[in-house]
Amino acid sequence: MQPFPNNFLWGAATAAYQVEGAHDVDGKGPSIWDIYSHQPGTTYQGTNGDVAADHYHRMEEDVALMAELGMSSYRFSIAWARIFPEGRGKVNAAGVDFYNRLIDTLLSYNIQPMITLYHWDLPQRLQDEGGWESRATAEAFAEYAMTCFLAFSDRVSLWSTFNETVVFIGHGYITGLHPPGVNSPARALQACHHVFVAHAKAVAAFRQMQCDGNIRGKGMIGFVNVLQPHTPASTMSEDQKATRIADGIYTHWLYDPVLKGEYPKELLEIAQLTLGAPEFVKGDEKLLKENICDFIGLNYYKREMVAANPQQSTFEMNTSGQSNSAGEFGFKDLFKFVRNPEGEYTDWDWEIYPQGLTEGIMQIKARYGDIPIYITENGLGYKDPIIDGKIIDDARIDYLSRHLQAIADAIAQGADVRGFYPWSFIDLLSWLNGYQKQYGFVYIDRHDYLKRKKKKSFDWYQRVIQSNGTIL
Structure with missing residues (x-):
């Protein structure tokens, strides 16, 4: 195959709370x-991120x-509460120092940092004051x-504001599986809007600081979304229409505000x-319109097959004022996701469909133009086999x-497409x-003082990077 562009970034990703x-x-x-994971029944066997990796x-x-792997970039998130223990106000110098040391260490190996400012770990103090339902949280985020x-832009040129709004808002405010454990589509939509406001305020500040000379160089700021x-499910017109509705809710609602500056x-x-x-x-409206992204990060794991719901397959305004209820963002029963009978699935029931990544990228290009793209997550969640002490993760390769x-x-x-950041660098x-x-290229032996062990995929990815993608 043809090699990737010469300036293509070969990376990997993690997130603060997870690692x-x-x-x-x-x-x-x-x-x-930190608080939610310690509540009984919230996580698998009570696991939490107190130690993580x-x-x-x-x-x-x-x-x-x-x-050693050969990475040219590393995507990581900053723990907001490590910088501002109470979400705002007094800066914690030790937290700033940690990320300074991380950035400097990366640069000493010619590894370019890509920073995500928010990967789901809102300071608890801000949640106590209303969380993302409060507009004050958007001000605190800015x-x-x-x-x-x-603190960091003199050495960091790639920034993203948020990671996967559909997950932390959808599970936080609709399914109730993530903190704050709310079940309300209306509250979800308001919280989601405040995230977009926070993003726009951060982008505005970033660009003003560039103009003022506080940010030097050609730094870029973007947003990371799930690409689904x-x-x-069939050629029937009802299923075709249902698919357009799913696109509107899971893609356009989440991408348009940051790439067009407006909602569908x-x-x-x-x-x-x-x-x-x-x-x-x-x-x-003006704030969103004037502060769209420099790039978009795409986290791709799966596609979904969509079928019409025979109970309610039309997409029309409910003029009675009755709530159509959930869905991921307030539109339940308009469609349903169905299993592909011929599909290949992971242990966690996610379909493995590589061509969906090509299709999704081209859909983003078609709707939003030639926006620079980074694949900010992609990977296989898997229970890696250990054979004679070696981690043989052929399925991940x-x-x-x-x-x-x-x-x-x-x-x-x-x-x-300018870079690839598989999820994840290390098991987390x-x-x-x-x-x-x-998910990682590096195994954590949780029975041997968190000893790091390179997997078979580590050696494979090392060769991929060395060949600039010629060897797959």
Whole structure:
């Protein structure tokens, strides 16, 4: 196959709560996950991120492994409560120092940092004051973002504000499986709007700081979304229509505000009429419109097949004012996801469909133009087999190889894909699933003082990077 572009970034990704540990060390305040994961029945066997992979204390060792792997970039998130223990106000110097040391260590190995400002771990103090349902949280986020820009932007040129709104809002405010454990589509829509407001305020601050000279160089700021393409379950017109509805809810509602600066008009009208949300304040439309992304990060794991719900297969305004209820963002029963009878599935019932990555990338290009794209997550959750002491994760190698080919296909079709960050660099806490769901190139032996062990996929990815993707 043709090699990837010469400046293509070969990376891997993690997130602060899932990898750092040190949950109450050096002045860090509690996040919502520090509290929620300790509540009975919330996670698999009561697992939590108190220690995780202990990356906080073993950062130098981990970065050395990244360098051995050959990574040219590393995507990680900052723990907001490590910088602002109470979400705003006084800065925790020890937290800033940790990320300074991480950035400097990465750069000493010529590894470019990509920072995500928010990967689900809201400071608990802000949750106590209303969380994302409160507009004050968006103001606090802008303060936090500016603090990070001032501290780190002299060495960091790739920033993303948020990771996977559909997950932390959908599970936090509709299914109730994540903190704060709410079940209300209307509250979900308002919280989601405040996330978009927070993003726009951070982008505005970033660009103003560039103009003022506080941010030097050609830094870029973006947003990371789930990429979940949808395929009709049949050629029937009802299933085709249901698929368009799914696209509107799971893609356009989440991408349009950050890439077009506006919501999909019809969806917004329906949401506000039936659920009374989201409510805007004066200036919100202008704020979103003037602060769209420099790039978009795509987290791709699966596609979904969509079928019409025979009980309610039309997509029309509910003029009675009755709520259509859930769905992921307030539109229950308009469609349903169905299993592909010929599909290949992971142990966690996610379909393995590499060509969906090509299709999804090209759909983003078609709707939003030539926006720079980074594949910010892609990987296989798997219970890795250990044979004679070695981690033989052939399934992960096959999965990633096929998805890299899908990226190459999208690049060949004209997509501006600039980097690949498989999930994840190292085995880490998988939120509700604890440590049973492994993703990394590096295994953590939880029975031997968290000893790091390179998997078979480590050697494979090393060769891929060395060949710039020629060898898959």
